[in-house]
Amino acid sequence: MARFKKLLILLAAAITGSGIPVFSKIVLQTLNPEEMMTIRLFVAWLVFLPWVWKSLPKKFSDWLAISLVTLPAVINMVLFANGVQFTSATMAQLIYAFSPIVAAVIVVIIGQEKLTRGKISGIAIGFFGMMILLVPSINLQTANTLIGNLKGNGLLLIGMICWTIYTIASKPLNNRFAAQIISFNLLVNGFLANFILGGFRIFSPEKLGQIPLSTWGWIVYLSVVCSIGFFSLYQLSIKLTSAVTTSIMHYLTPVFTFILAAGLLRESL
Template identity: 25%
Template sequence: MPASKRRLARVAPRAYSPAAVSTPATAAVPAPSRGFSASDLAIVGVVIVWGTNYTVVKEAMETLPPLAFMSLRFTLAALAMGALLLAVEGWKPLPRPVFLKLMGLGLVGNTLYQLCFILGLANTSVANSGMLTAVTPVLVATLGAVLGVERLTRPLVMGLALGVAGMLMVLGGRGASQHGASLLGDGLILGASLCWALYTVGIRSMGPEVSALRITAICMLTGAPGVVLAGVPELLRLEPAHLTAGAWAGVVYSALVPLVLAYFIWGRTVQKVGSSRAGLYNTGIPVVAALTAWGVRGERPSWMQVLGAGLVLSGVLLSRRR
């Protein structure tokens, strides 16, 4: 055989080597883009919605008990999300393993998260709960690296450190009070942070074979019953005649915008930019909450809060470097 043909014989098989073809696991988790994209802009919108929602919920819960408020908003949100899924994609059966995984994510990211957060907040101070949730992006990045969903790079680690430090400065600038704090409440808030981290990494691991809308809808529909049932006792004691129009508006808004719309956008963008980078944007939520409180309630931010906001933004920019 001529030398040229022998070279072709040796080279040709490599083009069809199994190692050169993407495996299902690799195709399920595409590498996220590092540049600032429309997905990043969408996450910024979600952060704004979730940050301003603190003020909306605070106003509504002046007349609505916490668990009753949570139960009402999740009932409305689950119905709206189910209707949206049927209208856009229709009902398509999923493989049993995929459905069970989504059901597990729904229980963790909706039922357990909401219960831990509400009950934790009831048993500890607001300052404590806010500072403890600062560990969420760290948990997201760590879990993603441990489970093989994300790669922990040096810029990402440095960005996470800056983001968490800035978030703590924003919260600490409001004056950390230990009044009403307890180990039980602090433990529940940490549990809520862990639940959200697991939910975020779980969404990322699903890959593109299931749409973001279907993921969000099934997770919410499977997680909502536990949340709704937990608020039934308070709902039975509720007197609707004593509720203001503002409280009902708060229920409708917090159900349809932060839960339905923002959850859908979050699920879709996490699949595109990665759970670690998306989790880092969570550090901007208390910044938005502080600015909203300044504009609506006249709570002027301190120099520490302004500096903290700068650190958060610096962390986001740093995390996108290669």
């Protein structure tokens, strides 16, 4: 039963995270990357605050410890928002599918986790299985659209490495703090970073008034499902399993993203 619960959490994380590149690209048609991330994360931590208020750390040292761990994920947020506008939603998730391999290399180097033959086989089978499912669906006419350009993919590649570092670094932190507290800290710090980088302009009445109602719907979905939901489930999976096991989720998200992108962004299957 416990094993099934862990698998269910991992699957839920994959599903809630799969919409991030798709809905981000839709919102980016109206807002710039920093504005999109600022309003998305502002709504997210504002909605999340009542649920975690009583459990928030009281010591500044605790906040600092969590913030240092979430810093790579904050950098990933900035890079992702700027990179995804130059490539396809599907390609964005395919780049993050390399996270389990990067995570496996890092945990072995730092000695955080021992990789059994089963885990190594799982990583290899998962990666090649994902590629077998997706690659045949890409024809020569749509390849350039899906692949995107070097700038966008380069930003996403660096972002993926930062996200993987966050995944690994947050494992020890889960022994001290609840998953939702780490996730809340990430939302707040991500908001502050994007706000400072220029996202503050989104709060002008004129700018807010220019956002279509449909775009507000995607922003709310990104805030609640793709931010609160995904980040919390991701951290909970790390707490219950390991960094490498949780990162395997990135083999599942491209499949769901591919389906969403085909319907909403007309990215051909």
